[in-house]
Amino acid sequence: MVHINMLDPTASPLDYYGWELRRRREAAGLTLQQLGAIIFCTGSLIGQIETTKKVPxxxxxxxxxxGLGxxxxxxxxxxxxxxSQLPTWFQPYAEMEAKAAYISTYQAQLVYGLFQTEExxxxxxxxGSPDDLEGLLSARMERQRILERLQPPLTWVVLDEAVLHRPIGGPGVMRRQLERLLEFNEHRWMRIQVLPNSAGEHPGLAGAFNILRFAxxxxxxxxxxxxxGHMTADPETIKQASLHYAHLQAAALSVSDSAALIARVMEERYEDRSQRDAVA
Incomplete structure (x- = not known):
């Protein structure tokens, strides 16, 4: 007899998804392989999702x-x-981020999560050597869907210049990431300022932070x-953080000068070697 893994649909959103997928598939009278043929994937993958071994x-x-109508x-x-695949401590912030009307963020080490390319x-x-890298990656990409709304949150990013020079993933990945930043800077609801190294000491030296505003x-x-992560709505903290952010914006390059710096770093530091070789 084939052993069927019985899920508790109340255990988690992932368990419910797997339980409901199996229920719907069996109600349609389809085997794993038959459904796989309909939706262009393997029956094994569907089985792994039904038993929560893979995140859909x-x-x-x-x-x-x-396929199932x-x-x-x-x-x-x-x-x-x-x-639900996000770290437990991060989930409350992600829920509030999705509801925000205005996001202000200072990033000292990395590109802001909402602006990151998949690579x-x-x-x-x-x-971080996670157990399920693909699940975490899918969760991060899902967060970015708030930027695809008809009226997304106004998102203002102050980015330390060091972020542009840190070669995460290699030159090709960085080039495409900086290209993405330039695309965002042309968007009506998004702005990026670069805080140059020449700014010296500044209020962001203690690290990255975000301020979310709501209607x-x-x-x-x-x-x-x-x-x-640490989240607070304390008015005095918000007042002090807003003052720090205003100082960071004032010390940063203008939006247009920031775009020029991003483009210059992209061309000088992450040259597209394939185009160069083609020209040669």
Whole structure:
């Protein structure tokens, strides 16, 4: 007799997803292989998702909805599933980030998570040697969907110049990441300023931080260390953080000068060797 792994659909969003996928597939009278043929993947992959051994992606969910005629059920559920894959301590911030009307962030080490390319994010996340890199990566990419809304949050990033020079993932990855930053800087709802090395000492020396503002909720200040995140709505903290951020903006290059610096670093430090070789 084939052993069937029985899931508790109340245990987690991922367990519910797997349980519901199996229920819907069996209700349609399909084997794993038959459904796989319909949605262009292996039956083994579907089985692993049904038993929570693999985390589904948004693309997989959309194909399941089309193949089983489930009226977008799995496409709606996948956001909850992927958010549940984020570190437990980070989930409260991610929930508030998704509701924010205005995001102000200073980043000293890395490109802000919402602005990271998939390649860059993979290289960053891999440094922690996670058990499920793909699940974490999918969760980070899911966070970025808030920027695709008709009216996304106004997002203002002050980026330390050191971030541009830190070769995360190698030259090709960095070139594509800086290209992405230039694209964001042309977006109506997004702005990037670079804090140059010449700024010397500044209020951001203590590390990265974010300020979230809402239409109907007190502002939130967020920062994190290596192992956890810290979020507060304390008015005095928000006041002090906002003052620090104003000083950082004043010390940073203008938006247009920042774009010029990003482009210059991209061309000088992360030259596209394939184009150079083609020209040669």
């Amino acid at each position: 992606t948004r693309d997989f969910s959309e194909r399941v909805d089309a 489930t009226d977008g059920q799995f496409s709606r559920l996948i956001g909850l599933v992927l958010r 860059y994010a993979r290289a960053v996340l891999a440094t 109907d909720h007190p502002d939130i200040f967020y920062t994190e260390d290596m192992m956890s």
